[in-house]
Structures are given as structure tokens and as C-alpha cells.
Amino acid sequence: MERKVDHFLGNFIDATEYELPLKIVELFHRAGPNFLEIGFGGGEFLLQMAQNKPEWNFVGLELSMVSCQKLLKSVLRKGLKNLRVLLIDAQFALDRVLPSDSFDGVYMNFPCPWPKKRHSGRRLNSREFMEKVSRVLKPGGFFQLYTDSEDFALGMVSSLESTGLYNIGAMEKNPSEGVNTRYEAKWLSAGRQIFRLYSTLESSTARRDVLKEEEMPHKWLSGEIDMDRLEEIYNVPIIEGESLVKFLRVFKSMGEESYLVETITVDNDYSQRFYINLVRKEAGWLVQLDSQAKPFRTPAVKLAVNRLASIVQQ
Numbered sequence: 001m002e003r004k005v006d007h008f009l010g011n012f013i014d015a016t017e018y019e020l021p022l023k024i025v026e027l028f029h030r031a032g033p034n035f036l037e038i039g040f041g042g043g044e045f046l047l048q049m050a051q052n053k054p055e056w057n058f059v060g061l062e063l064s065m066v067s068c069q070k071l072l073k074s075v076l077r078k079g080l081k082n083l084r085v086l087l088i089d090a091q092f093a094l095d096r097v098l099p100s101d102s103f104d105g106v107y108m109n110f111p112c113p114w115p116k117k118r119h120s121g122r123r124l125n126s127r128e129f130m131e132k133v134s135r136v137l138k139p140g141g142f143f144q145l146y147t148d149s150e151d152f153a154l155g156m157v158s159s160l161e162s163t164g165l166y167n168i169g170a171m172e173k174n175p176s177e178g179v180n181t182r183y184e185a186k187w188l189s190a191g192r193q194i195f196r197l198y199s200t201l202e203s204s205t206a207r208r209d210v211l212k213e214e215e216m217p218h219k220w221l222s223g224e225i226d227m228d229r230l231e232e233i234y235n236v237p238i239i240e241g242e243s244l245v246k247f248l249r250v251f252k253s254m255g256e257e258s259y260l261v262e263t264i265t266v267d268n269d270y271s272q273r274f275y276i277n278l279v280r281k282e283a284g285w286l287v288q289l290d291s292q293a294k295p296f297r298t299p300a301v302k303l304a305v306n307r308l309a310s311i312v313q314q
């Protein structure tokens with residue numbers, strides 16, 4: 001996916017290139033304050049903010065590739081240096097990718113309310129979600145929500161309350177100041193009510209620093225390897241804590257100087273499919289992530305590389 005946006009690399013953050021969580025210096029090469037928008041859609045709000053506040057830094061998270069490309073084009077056209085974009089699921093980004101204690105404010109404008117019960121897992125207003133937001137906020141930092149759905153806003157209030165981490169402001173109905181996004185315009189012209197919720201983070205959560213910064217996952221093996229040992233464990237799940245690994249199959253190069261092992265990993269509920277490369281290097285073998293389909297370097301990915309190395313080592 002990152003290939004298609006390569007030419008915007010200056011503002012696009014390819015999180016697979018880094019150890020997770022990212023460091024603030026990898027997001028911005030200068031001091032903050034730093035702000036985050038979740039689900040920027042057309043990007044109107046971020047563009048406006050980045051232009052009006054050139055001394056502030058902004059990051060946008062979006063699931064949609066088309067939205068990312070559109071915003072990146074505008075960023076490039078306007079020559080903005082203070083706005084960076086991540087094509088990612090906000091749930092994963094907040095949990096594992098973004099640095100802790102880094103943002104002065106997090107904005108969420110008109111998130112999809114997903115009112116149906118069967119879609120409730122996609123709703124970004126659960127207690128768990130707001131705990132993840134608290135990890136990236138600096139103490140005293142704010143979370144601001146604009147929505148046209150009163151149910152969504154009320155759900156957010158009860159989630160914020162149940163975390164015990166936020167000072168929750170009163171819910172404002174039809175606030176005088178808007179955010180000027182496409183969805184705000186859509187709901188205003190449909191005569192819908194708008195709700196604004198502003199809360200500040202009181203204290204930090206135990207979820208902070210969940211990921212230690214570790215080495216790049218690769219292993220050096222001296223001597224020969226035995227790839228037949230993998231046969232017994234194809235498709236057998238290897239579980240360690242919240243990480244799951246499955247090795248699916250092996251592709252062998254001519255001359256048997258390198259192998260590619262197709263692998264699936266799951267961290268909690270975040271799954272990735274990629275290849276681990278084993279390549280002969282002088283008197284041994286290097287086991288490393290293949291550079292084509294690059295996964296995020298999560299604990300399960302590191303477990304996969306380490307486990308594969310120990311299985312094939314003779």
C-alpha cells in the first residue's frame with residue numbers, strides 16, 4: 001500500500017520502516033506542540049489548522065488510501081511542513097504505533113457512529129479506545145469530539161467516565177464554533193444537531209510504555225540450517241502472551257541459498273501476513289523480515305522471527 005504514496009514520502013509516514021512505537025522525532029523534526037486528528041476524511045480540518053498554526057505540528061490518521069492521497073496532494077501543493085499522514089487503523093495506531101505522552105490534543109470530527117449492534121466493534125467511543133487515546137496524550141492534553149450523533153456522544157461520555165482518567169467538560173449542543181469539515185457541512189445542511197465534547201487528560205494509564213523499544217527483528221545463525229523441521233509445524237499456532245504466530249509454507253530459491261517463509265501473526269486482534277527471509281551469509285544464515293511486504297514490527301512479528309530461527313537452527 002505504501003508504494004502508491006511513495007512520492008509524497010516527505011509527509012507520509014511509513015510506520016513499517018520504524019521500530020514501534022514511533023519516536024516523536026520520527027514524526028516531527030522540531031519541537032511541538034503536537035496535535036492528532038483521527039479519521040480526517042477530506043482533510044479540511046487538518047489543512048486549515050496546519051495553515052493557521054504553522055508553529056504547531058499535526059498528524060492525521062486515516063483508514064482510506066484515497067483520503068490520504070487527496071490530503072497529501074494538498075499538503076504538497078501548499079508546501080506544508082507541519083502536517084504528516086499515517087494510513088492506518090486508529091485503534092492500532094493509538095495502541096502500538098504512536099509514541100506515548102506526545103500529543104497536546106487529539107481531535108475527532110464526525111466519526112462514523114456505527115449505530116447497528118453488529119458494527120459496534122468499529123465504533124471509536126469505547127472505554128478501551130479512550131484508554132488508548134490517553135496513552136498518546138500528554139497529561140493535561142485534550143480530546144475534542146464533534147459529532148451529529150447524540151447517542152455516540154453520550155456513549156463517549158460514559159466511556160470517558162469509566163476510564164477515570166479525564167476531566168469531562170459539559171456536552172455543548174450546536175456550538176458557535178465549527179470545524180468546517182465536509183461532514184459538518186453535510187449534517188448542518190440536513191438540519192441535524194451538532195454535539196461538541198471537550199475533555200482533558202488527568203493522569204496516565206497503566207497501558208503506557210507497553211512496548212519496549214527493541215532491536216530490529218533479525219537473527220544471525222552460524223552453521224547450517226534444517227528447513228525440514230518446519231514441516232511439522234505448518235499451520236500450527238504458536239502462542240506466547242498476546243502474540244500468535246503461524247508459519248504457512250516455504251519457498252526455496254534455486255541452489256537453496258535462500259528461503260522465504262510465509263507467515264501470519266496476530267497481536268491481540270491485529271493480524272499481518274508477510275514473509276521471513278532466510279539467506280546464506282558466509283559461514284551462516286541471516287533470518288530477517290523480507291523487504292517486500294513489510295509488517296509492523298509488533299511483538300508477534302519479533303516472536304515469529306525468533307521462533308523460526310530457533311526451529312531451523314541445527
Ligand SMILES: C[S@@+](CC[C@H](N)C(=O)[O-])C[C@H]1O[C@@H](n2cnc3c(N)ncnc32)[C@H](O)[C@@H]1O
Pocket residue numbers: 038039040041042043061062063064067088089090091108109110111112181182183184
Ligand atoms: C464520517 S467520516 C468524517 C470525516 C471528516 N472527519 C469530516 O468531518 O468530514 C469518518 C472518517 O473516519 C475514517 N475512519 C473510520 N474508522 C477509522 C479508523 N479505525 N481509523 C482511522 N480512520 C477511520 C473513515 O475512513 C472516514 O474517512
